[in-house]
Amino acid sequence: MACQARVALQCRTALLQVQLNLQDVEIDMQEYIARRRRRRKEQRRRWWSKKWLGPERRRQFGLYDQLMVELRREDTAAFCNFVRMPPGMFDELLARVGPRITKQYTSFRAPLEPGLKLAVTLRHLASGAKFMDMRYSWRVPHNTISIFVREVCQAIIDEYVDEVMPLPTDAAEWQVIADGFKQKWNFPHTLGALDGKHIRCKKPHAGSGSTYFNYKKFFSVLLLGLVDADYKFVWVDIGGRGAAGDAQVWNESDLKDAVYTGKVPIPQPDPLPMDNEDVPYFFIGDDAFALRPNMQKPYTLRGMSREERIFNYRLSRARRVVENAFGILANRFQVLMSTMQHTPGTVRLITTACICLHNLMRIRYPRMQNQLLDREDANHNVINGEWRQGRNMRDCVVVQGPNRDNREGKKQRNLLKHWVNSPAGSVPWQDRMI
Structure with a gap:
């Protein structure tokens, strides 16, 4: 009986120690979260929005409002090479995908144009350029690009996948x-x-x-x-x-x-x-x-x-x-x-x-x-x-x-x-x- 009592006491002691350890971990986590919140309050943004990434500079120097307009007007082949599709196809894509990627206007900040989002996404797909590099030419922050590229790709899939890649069902x-x-x-x-x-x-x-x-x-x-x-x-x-x-x-x-x-x-x-x-x-x-x-x-x-x-x-x-x-x-x-x-x-x-x-x-x-394509110009007649x-x-x-x-x-x-x-x-x- 004394042996059983001693084992039960040891089990209770071990259980109590585990509970104390869990309480210590919870306290440490709460202190860590509180420190993180204090640091975030103390930190101040250096810029609300960098001037060279603002909408005025974007319209004045960005590729979408300058180069793409020139290519569409003066060199259709170069436009096609730039976004991998002719202007007519780009316009169709924008008309069908645009409503899916258009954000609501608020007093907080004007949203990006759907045409700009589509053009940036197509250029990323065409060139494989990194977002950090693309921000200098498109005048759009790289973290913003990383968000809307996924949105545009998802919109393209939702709009076209059933039309252009239907799996045969019969x-x-x-x-x-x-x-x-x-x-x-x-x-x-x-x-x-x-x-x-x-x-x-x-x-x-x-x-x-x-x-x-x-x-x-x-x-x-x-x-x-x-x-x-x-x-x-x-x-x-x-x-x-x-x-x-x-x-x-x-x-x-x-x-x-x-x-x-x-x-x-x-x-x-x-x-x-x-x-x-x-x-x-x-x-x-x-x-x-x-x-x-x-x-x-x-x-x-x-x-x-x-x-x-x-x-x-x-x-x-x-x-x-x-x-x-x-x-x-x-x-x-x-x-x-x-x-x-x-x-x-x-x-x-x-x-x-x-x-x-x-x-x-x-x-x-x-x-x-x-x-x-590996096309062949050969006579395809068969002999009966x-x-x-x-x-x-x-x-x-x-x-x-x-x-x-x-x-x-x-x-x-x-x-x-x-x-x-x-x-x-x-x-x-x-x-x-x-």
């Missing part, structure tokens, strides 16, 4: 994408080209460790994009940590789950041209993705036959639209080529806004920046005939693989290999390209 819409790949790139049944791009950013915070540090040895946020035959983004997943791979982000994405479970219906399998065997519709990607009936990728480079090299060329020819889309996107909005000094959330916001503007420009001005005659098709029936999906994917890839090497699917220039 088989007919997916069929339009597949028809585009068949007509432009001679690769049927393709629902889109998939690839990833690392967007550079600063280290998020001290506790992030290596989660944003990728195999290329820099911190990044991963952009995974699905692109149609006309270089427009159909779907994107932005925000994957740099340490993750393309396949990991794809496997965890909502789109893959929706397509594979039938929540987003895709066209039912049907025959390739000049054939009678049903083939599933699929996405195309590089070696990072797993080979499946709904995901096709090239053959491994080791020990390829001539027919496999031709298949790789044909698939890569269709798949490079996503590489070109990334190229156009980064060349138009060079903030994506710099190391963004933003948090991952702001990086996602800016990247999404850039993609919306990219799709908008592809819709409104499809020929702009076409010199960056039974391409299966005389060919050994056993590799479309018996294949080795770790699981059923992998084996079915290999069968489908072999079937496509035979098709692109047959009179029904071949193109006149494919032999000289390998």
Whole structure:
């Protein structure tokens, strides 16, 4: 009994000590907060607003009221290069986004013009310039720029994302994408080209460790994009940590789950041209993705036959639209080529806004920046005939693989290999390209 009483006394003593420690911590915190409040009251602002950042100097010397007016009047091409869009597109953007970013006039201080906010944001996206540098030319405080750039990007997304990047919701819409790949790139049944791009950013915070540090040895946020035959983004997943791979982000994405479970219906399998065997519709990607009936990728480079090299060329020819889309996107909005000094959330916001503007420009001005595309002037006529005659098709029936999906994917890839090497699917220039 004496032993139990002694243990109970020790427990009560320890509990009392913990309570006293918590009280000490609370007192220290209250004293710290009180000191902070006293210091803030004692501190006085040196300037309410610096004169060279005031509205009068801004209208007299700022880029928005001076240079942009001159460029619009005298050099439209330079205006387009400055904000990455023609004056007409800028005016449309301002008319639709302006009401979302307009602040209320008060007796406290006149708000910034929505046109100025839009121009500063577009110039940041176009050049990747830091806010501290931009304040000297635009005559706007850097902390103010950091606030309204996020607001403008969010307004662009809210206004345009459903219009310029609608995800297909039925088989007919997916069929339009597949028809585009068949007509432009001679690769049927393709629902889109998939690839990833690392967007550079600063280290998020001290506790992030290596989660944003990728195999290329820099911190990044991963952009995974699905692109149609006309270089427009159909779907994107932005925000994957740099340490993750393309396949990991794809496997965890909502789109893959929706397509594979039938929540987003895709066209039912049907025959390739000049054939009678049903083939599933699929996405195309590089070696990072797993080979499946709904995901096709090239053959491994080791020990390829001539027919496999031709298949790789044909698939890569269709798949490079996503590489070109990334190229156009980064060349138009060079903030994506710099190391963004933003948090991952702001990086996602800016990247999404850039993609919306990219799709908008592809819709409104499809020929702009076409010199960056790998276009081909070739004869796309096909030769009619039974391409299966005389060919050994056993590799479309018996294949080795770790699981059923992998084996079915290999069968489908072999079937496509035979098709692109047959009179029904071949193109006149494919032999000289390998």
